[in-house]
Amino acid sequence: MAFIPDDTLLGLLAFRPQHGYQLLEIFRDPAELGCVWKLSVSQLYAVLKRLSAQGYITGEEMASANAPARVVYTIAPIGRERLYSWLHEPQPSASIRSVRVEFLSRLYIARLLNLPTIEIIRRQKLACRQERAARIHQRDTAPLGVSHLSLDLQVGQLDAILNWIDRCEMIPHDGEDL
Amino acid sequence: MAFIPDDTLLGLLAFRPQHGYQLLEIFRDPAELGCVWKLSVSQLYAVLKRLSAQGYITGEEMASANAPARVVYTIAPIGRERLYSWLHEPQPSASIRSVRVEFLSRLYIARLLNLPTIEIIRRQKLACRQERAARIHQRDTAPLGVSHLSLDLQVGQLDAILNWIDRCEMIPHDGEDL
DNA sequence: ATGGGGCTATTCTATCATGGAATAGTGTCA
DNA sequence: TGACACTATTCCATGATAGAATAGCCCCAT
Incomplete structure (x- = not known):
């Protein structure tokens, strides 16, 4: 299973405890995760509820002077464990969508x-190289037609990823300016 | 709205009347639409029911000597209209997923x-070029960080599509061997 | 004051997608 | 005749998605 929103939210809460609306703005901001993928209002609250029910996070209702009541969520120890095993996933998916969404979220x-x-980048690169080899083999044994075209496109997309992925190491950390 | 399964099924039924299980095999066969995308059993029957309720297709139950009863669906005139307006969509989506799934289904x-x-290929190429220009503009004004990386990847993916798309014209028609 | 509009914060609802199991007929082979 | 595989469809539980609904709080004009 993927559950990318769940793992990403665990990561955001590992950075610091936050309430739903705060998290939402990270997904709305095109300079933050908003450029990677959109999380709808209802899904965000649904995921928080699920994570809470499963014990990965704990919520505490807090009244505020200048705003309606809110629920601040804090990551629990088993949530942290789950987060680290997601970050260090040894065999990340190499599907085009996974690279764009899950890998960038991990980063x-x-x-x-x-x-x-x-290490995250190295494992992703390896997975994409393996995927590329598999698709090339399929393409070269596929009959001419749409299936051949589709595999050809996928190889091209994987090549584009492999050309791009090394640039991922060269961006500075920016955990402090949130 | 997208509704790619609906339009694709209309296309398959425009070729000839078929029942659910027959259609399903086209999506299971990796040499046919199976290489483009998977349609689950339940979704296929759900879409047939929807198309039927909306009057785009008509179903007729048929008993068979060597198999359980089946429902053979035939495309209706308004279904054919809808199909042609989907095929000749003047402004196809240029998202990576749409190209891989919707464009290849159209083809x-x-x-x-x-x-x-x-014409289908020409319009798709144009849409991808416009999308590429837009993404480049966004990328070059985006701050360094994950958003910049994401847009850079998207530009690379669109380049891969543009390199690939001309090969789509050079494959023979094969409507007869189904 | 008061009532509208806008922001914060969350919930609710309806529809659709997804994977899997369940049902049920038909043919094959031992 | 019982096990198994194939054909054909339905059902169910869970999850995703868009949108409206609710509701407190603030500012500003009437």
């Missing part, structure tokens, strides 16, 4: 927490 | 029905 969270990203 | 259906594909 975002790792940077936020000031963790090293080299 | 598949156009080939199946022995319709010309040049």
